[in-house]
Amino acid sequence: MIDSYLMSNIAAPPPTELAAVLLDGVRAVRRGAPALAGLEPDSYARLHSAFELLSDQRDLIAEHLAERLADRGDGPISVLSVGCGDGVLDVRLAAGLVLAVPGRPVRYVGVDPWIGSVERFTATMAALDADELSADGHVASFGDSPVDETFDVVMFVHSMYYVADVGATLRAALALLRPGGELWVAVAPSAELNALVGVLAPPLEGHRQWFSGDVGEAFVDAGIVVDDVATLHALVDLASASDEVLDFAVQARLTPDLQGPVRAYLDAVSVPGVDGGLRVPHPVDVFTASGH
Numbered sequence: 435m436i437d438s439y440l441m442s443n444i445a446a447p448p449p450t451e452l453a454a455v456l457l458d459g460v461r462a463v464r465r466g467a468p469a470l471a472g473l474e475p476d477s478y479a480r481l482h483s484a485f486e487l488l489s490d491q492r493d494l495i496a497e498h499l500a501e502r503l504a505d506r507g508d509g510p511i512s513v514l515s516v517g518c519g520d521g522v523l524d525v526r527l528a529a530g531l532v533l534a535v536p537g538r539p540v541r542y543v544g545v546d547p548w549i550g551s552v553e554r555f556t557a558t559m560a561a562l563d564a565d566e567l568s569a570d571g572h573v574a575s576f577g578d579s580p581v582d583e584t585f586d587v588v589m590f591v592h593s594m595y596y597v598a599d600v601g602a603t604l605r606a607a608l609a610l611l612r613p614g615g616e617l618w619v620a621v622a623p624s625a626e627l628n629a630l631v632g633v634l635a636p637p638l639e640g641h642r643q644w645f646s647g648d649v650g651e652a653f654v655d656a657g658i659v660v661d662d663v664a665t666l667h668a669l670v671d672l673a674s675a676s677d678e679v680l681d682f683a684v685q686a687r688l689t690p691d692l693q694g695p696v697r698a699y700l701d702a703v704s705v706p707g708v709d710g711g712l713r714v715p716h717p718v719d720v721f722t723a724s725g726h
């Protein structure tokens with residue numbers, strides 16, 4: 435009995451070592467293979483919505499950003515959301531701004547390269563039916579965006595992964611700030627979940643996806659002072675994810691031979707959630723930089 439107890443404890447590596455071994459297993463399946471397919475924009479948007487339902491991260495981001503918007507006072511306010519997606523997050527923030535100070539003019543602009551998402555962004559904002567809210571959506575990548583106004587807040591929520599040049603993007607974003615304005619960049623670190631993205635996601639127009647370490651370095655290289663970095667510690671229930679939602683989580687279309695190794699790795703990095711169920715750590719870092 436004691437022997438078998440000792441054997442099982444000797445045989446089982448600690449969770450971090452097991453995860454490293456399982457991640458190597460995923461790498462081994464991929465070695466020498468052509469890049470996996472990425473997600474098409476329409477399925478990306480659909481699967482993103484489904485993924486968010488398994489995570490508490492969006493609520494944490496919404497609460498965090500709403501508090502920061504509230505800290506900016508009661509005057510007129512303008513916000514640019516880069517990579518706004520379907521606007522589910524932005525409409526919560528815009529509604530909060532409108533409700534907090536009745537009659538205060540609120541300008542809210544979204545930019546996203548996927549037309550289906552921008553249509554949903556504009557429709558959701560219009561559905562708020564608030565006279566003091568002026569909202570517009572532009573179908574464009576940030577680099578090609580026709581935005582020709584300045585803002586109190588420019589935010590990138592989970593969109594910095596995809597830009598071609600992070601430093602140039604940060605500089606261009608700062609140039610869109612009004613005096614006293616702030617740039618907010620919410621981007622995930624390359625932690626447990628995104629270690630998989632690093633192994634599995636196909637390159638985007640010649641570059642890998644950028645994570646918060648890359649963004650931090652780009653701020654330094656661009657000579658932009660970061661005023662604050664806040665980490666929001668979210669959790670995501672990937673044990674309940676369908677195969678398609680798992681594709682969104684790893685940002686690649688998984689082939690059948692990868693499903694098992696990927697799920698085994700995710701089990702190994704999981705921690706107990708408040709309900710006792712297993713959750714994958716799903717942190718996000720929020721950088722803040724000021725304009726002039």
Ligand SMILES: C[S@@+](CC[C@H](N)C(=O)[O-])C[C@H]1O[C@@H](n2cnc3c(N)ncnc32)[C@H](O)[C@@H]1O
Nearest residue numbers: 517518519523546548575576591592593596597
């Ligand atoms: C994970 S979603 C985030 C959507 C939204 N901000 C949210 O938090 O729900 C990333 C979004 O970035 C958009 N995106 C990708 N490349 C972009 C670029 N170069 N410029 C602006 N947006 C981009 C995608 O189309 C997608 O809607």
